[in-house]
Structure formats: structure tokens, C-alpha cells
Amino acid sequence: MARSGIARIHVGGIAVAALLVLSGCAPGADPEPTAAPETTSPPEPYTGPAIFVGEELEGFLFTADEIGSLLPGSTDIRPPSSVLEQISDGGGPAIVPEVCGALFAEQSLWSVGSRNVSWTTTADSDYRFGHMLALQFADEAHAQARLDQLVDAAAQCASFDYNGPASFESVTPAASDNVRALAGTLTLPEIEGGWSTFSAYATVGNVLVQVSQSLDGEARPDAEAVAEKLQERAEQARAALMDKLTANPPTEQPEPAENASAPWGDWMITAGGVGPVRLGDPVDEAISAARAAQVIPPPFPGDPSKLVNDAGTSSMLVQATEGGAAVASVTVGDARSVSGTTQVGADLPAIDGLRVGAPVADAVAAYPQGTTVSVVSSEEHWYDMASRDGRLLRFHADRDVEEPGATIIGITVEDATKRPLVFG
Template sequence: MNRRHARRQGMIALALTGAMIALAGCAPEPDVQPTPTPTDSAVVPYDGPVVFVGDELESFLLTPAEVAEAIPEATGVMNASAVLEQVSDGGGTAAVPAICDALFAEQSLGSVGARVTRWMTPSDPEYGQGRVEVLQFADEQQARDRMDQLLQAAADCGQFTKEAPVTFDAEILDEVDGVRAFAGTLLDIDGGYDWRVFQAYAAVGNVVVMLNQPFTGDRTYDAQAAASLLQQRAGDARDALVADLTENPPVPEEQPVTDAAQPWSEWAIGVDGVGPVLLGDAVDVAVAAAGGTATPPTFDRGPWIVENPEATASMLIQQAEDAETVWYVTVGTRRGESAETPQDGAALPALGDVRVGMPVSEAFAALPGGTIVDVASSGEDYYAVTTREGRLFRFDTEGDAADGTAIIIGITVEDATQRASLRFG
């Protein structure tokens, strides 16, 4: 019985007798149930690609105690570094079988980002240090391809030949929830030099983790324990990322709007390209869209170089390795791919407020969480940041990119998912 109805019954009772008024006054209060409120729908767990970017890579790194567990002689474990040093000088004599060269390859080649931690091994004065590299690839497939190669080498290369006989004694773990891992000791000691190294690997999503410890003399390491350690840490990192992306679903970046009729200086560099020059377009279409004066490649599959009408700035348009479409576009220059045109940063497109001619610290601030790469063989120095969708922004510098005052000489946007896998044999 609702309240209005109760009052109406009370008035009828008043017209009859006082006793009825008393009865009405003593009527029980109605049993009013609260109106149910809509409940939030159940949270749907993130089930997209497992792609780590930037500082998320640090979740794979080992603590000093864990490093000491894997490498008992390790001391002075350093903090995570976003500086990746590469040699990139090719290899020596080819291995037989060819896949065994995967064990000698510089694993960071082809990666788009990294976090590195190092430690000292004072008991081994010849080498004196080891490291863990957490390597970010553009997508899951690239990391999967690299780990496929490494696991094939671990399985097939117990004994093989390079300059001389080589052995690799490996422990390959069962895959656990998509995380693969193995570890082993490589001995290449009969080819005129003595190379001994303990290696451990784990991979999940777009990440491959490598532990590397060179040594001299007769040493043994617990391959099963080291591989298990990396596998467990990788699984934890994957779970934490999925939880974070469930709570904060990723939102792809959008390409800034550009008026192609405007001069280059008004064009924007974004995830899809530079102004109307778009990644994935046919190369001839992109070259035409750039305008200016175009110079075709001077070597097979080299870049087109386009100069602006004033001949004060240039743009490089690079085709993919196995297609006739645009892989990356550079405004300004990259070492080894430069035109004779002097680069006027004010005449070139910009990435937000960052232009050629500015100190690289401007890129650090605008796009934090990237990786500084120093390539010894070519002298290249650059800062790179990659989106979760595999779009890489690269800022080449004149001088050491780790020095924030180094000047940007070129800005590149690349579809890094188009990078080819390493080839052996």
C-alpha cells in the first residue's frame, strides 16, 4: 500500500468513526523496496596484441639478486639504460648448418627499442662484464620469427662448424602460456681464438630478452635455472601489461591533417607519413605527392631524394625491402643517405614542434620513453620511439644522441613492421 492510498483511506475512516481513525493511524508503513540501480558491465580483459613499448620494457629486467642467482660472480649491477650500443659489422665465416649463425648474431639488429642492464665480473679480467638486453620489435611476428630462429639453432647446433668445430650445450624449456625460453653455453675455442659465452633467452609478445655472459677458463652455469628465471619474469611482464591495457585500453594515434597545397614547412610528420607522402603508398605516387625535384636511387632499392623548389631542404623516400611501396620517409638526412642539399629546418615538415636543426633534447621531451642507438660501424647516432602499432619515429643527430645538445639532422617516420627478418645461409 503506498502513502497516498493510505492517506485517502484515513480520510474515509475519519468520516465514519473516531475508532476507524485510530485504526488507520495504526496501519503499518508500506514495505518500499529501493529502486535497483544499473550495475557496471563486467570488465572485458584486453585480448589484443601483446606489444610492449618504451619504459614498459623495464618489467623484464632482473633484480641484482636475480642476476647473482644466474651469474654468481656478478657484482655492481647497473640501473636500466635506454642506450643501445650496436656494432653491426657483419659476421665471420659462415656456420654449417647456416642457422647456427643465429647464436653469433647481434640480436638487437632489427629491434626498434631496448632497455639494457650491465654488471661487472671482476673474477674474469679478460671480459669483466655481462648484460641483459630487453629488445622491443615492431610487432609480435618479428619477435616470434627471431625466437624461432634461435630455438632452431638451440635444437640443431649442439655441434657445428664455423672456422673450426663449435659446440652449444642447450636446455630448452617447454613453452608456458606463450612464453618460450632456453639457455646454453657456446664454446668456439679451436678457430685461432677462444670464445666462450653463456646465453639465455626468453620471448613473449613483441619482446626477446637476452642474457649474455662471456667468460674465460672452465666455468659452468645453470642453464635450466637461468632460462626458468627469464621465462617467469617474461610471463609476469606479460600479465602486468595485459592488466594495464585492460584498465587503460590503447588508443592508436591519428595522422595530423595536412594541406598538400601548402609548402613543406606547413606539413606534419605523423604515424601515416609526412603530409601527403604516405607510408604504404606506391613509391611513384609518394614521390609525385612530395613535389619538388626528384632524384632516383643511385643503387638497387636505395631511396629517392626529393628537393624542395627552393633547393634548401630534401626528403628521402625509401621503398620496402620486398615491395614497391613506401617503407619510411625522412625529412632532412640520415648518415649514408644524404643529398648535397643543405638542410634548412625551417623549410622542412615538423613532428609537432620538433624540427631539424633543434637539439635532440626537444625530441626527448616531446616523445619520452625512447631508445638512444649508437652504431659503431656506421657512426650513426639517433633517438627512436615506436608506437604500439609499429610506427617508428627516428631523430638522427650530428654527434652523440645521448648528449641532449646534439643537433637533429633528420626526422624519419617508418612502418617498422615492414622490416625483414635476419637471414642465415
């Protein structure tokens, strides 16, 4: 943020006294006209979309005292974190009606950033957890679509079938100026464990906030009070963001010129793509621009095309949008740590000096407002950094990002606004 300088004029005491004497002796004269002080007009209020990124997500989180007050039984409340664990295992019995599946969805899947708080409960049970997630999505449409699903589920799933009778007892407070919210308790049949979970959701702009806590006999949260508190906090976060973007409006960064004839190792990874391989271009044109020695078509529908360099030492992955018309993402190196291949980073494009083979810690230091992600089911690990325009930069790691020695095995740039609106 630019600092405004203040000019200060110091007048010595002798000079002031002399000025007073001269003023007293001088004949009356018309005073010199004084110039009107310059005024600076306030900046025009920002009226664009409410797109939150990185540490701005912390403005949605409840304090430890608020969690303790709103969620009876909560204890061992941890500090806010930028580390997100995803399970992504799917499975479970058939759900009737199908819309009720939204109540079981792992909402963080396909998010591009997170700040979260976790805790445990005082229940005498193995089923005891609590967490609050502020989830950043690529744009407003993605976050709003998630809540649309949940609102539909709340309306249709007061009772439903989950290998037996299940229920979702919910409340939906009146929407505030910019925020929608709902809250309720999900209870499963005894054959599926019989457990109950309280959940509350709110959305504003590109953010979905979720509060969840297991229930096991302790006092139940006041669902309406939690939902209204989510609304209040989200409105506060939005107001702070509008003030911030009014003072510092978003600007579009120019894309650097690329030498398409240069070797891959000289190309740059930018928000717009990799060298001459540009996001949004027709897939065939992008593959042609890469001048790969070998092009391996997608083995299955929805998989990326693999491009291999002349020496066979390095590769890139070109992923098409749903339907296959245009480039949605480009990955240099590997996208999965279980691939078992080793690539030569010097033969691949880089971003800000970061290449395949560099420590992931270097990427975290270069982009400190990102999110560390670990996926339990697939043992994948990465570090995400997303911009306000929905461009995602992902550093794939060979192990947990926070482990010493974790190494970059691939770098992806993606237009995350092109993802389907909901996961699954």
C-alpha cells in the first residue's frame, strides 16, 4: 500500500518575531488572496464481484470463545490453519431421494483455497469432531451452486432413505442483504451407525462456510443462532473486502511475451498458460503449439493428453474443459506422486524461478497466502494458490508438503472457473 507523505514546514522563532514587527508597522494593505486547499475526491466504491482470496478467508472464522458458546461440548479448539485434509473416498449406500446426497458431500472438493479451525468434543465416543471451513471457490457461481444444492436438500430431506430411515432437521433464516445460510442436524439409521452431525452453511461471493460437529448426547446447538452468526460474520467479511478493493482496485497483470520457438526449459508458466500453450485455446491448437516429440492421447474420456519432449526426459499434460473443446489446465511434470516417473526440471518451464525438482518450501515462501492440501484416499499432496480471477497455480509434491525434503514433481496452471459447478 502506498504511503502518503506529509510535508512539514518549520519556521524559526526569530523569523516569526520579525514578521510580527513588520506587520505592526506596515500600512494597512489588502491581504494576499489565499489559494483554496486542494481536495482529493474519495475513490469510487468498488462494485465488482466479492472474490475472497488467501488470508481474507480468516475473516469468516469464529473465535474460540464464539465456538465454545455456540457449539456445546466443543473443546481443544485449535488456531486457524491453512492446511486442508480431504478424504475423497466416496462410497456408501444409495440415497433416496438423490438430492439428499448433498448433505454427505465433502464440500472442500474442487475448492481452490481454505482457512479452517478444528476442535474435538467432550462426548464419550469415538465419533467426536468439530471443524469450521471457509472455502474459496474460483468464482461466485461455484460457491452459490453449492448452497443451492444444500437448500434443495434441506427442503426435500426432512426424512429420506439411507439404508433405513434418516433425517435432516433444518432451519433456514431469512437471507441478509448479501448472505444466505442454513443449519440442521443429520441423523442416520442405527444400521449405519445411528450417529448425528450438526452442520451449518453460509455463502457470500465465492466463499462457502461450513461448520460441523458430531453430536452424542450433549446439548444440541441452537441451529438458528449458528446460522444467523454465520450470516453476520459473512456480512462483516464482505464489507471489509469491499473497503479493501475500493482502496486498492484489482488490476489485470499483462502477460509476458513468449518465444514459441525456444525450448520448453526457457518457457514461462503464467496465469494465462505455459509458453505458447494458452488456457482457453482449442486443444488441437495448443498441442500443436507445444511442438512435442510425442503426443499420447487421453487413455480415457476426461483424461489429459500427454506431451513428451525430444529427449524423453520430461512431459506436459494438457487437460480439456468438460466436453473437450478448449484447454482448461496445463501441467508441467507429473500431477500425481504415485506416477513413479522422474522428470528433468531443467527441461521444463518454470514460474518465478520455481521448477520441477525444487523444494515445495520454496513455492510456499514465494506464495505465502496459499493452501496446503493432503488427500487421504489417493495419497496426493499439493500446494494451491488462486487469484481473484479464478486462475489456480498448483505445486504437486512427492509427499506431505509440510514434511522436510518435500519436492515439486509438477506445476499446474488452471482456469478453475471452467470446472463443473458442483463436484460429482
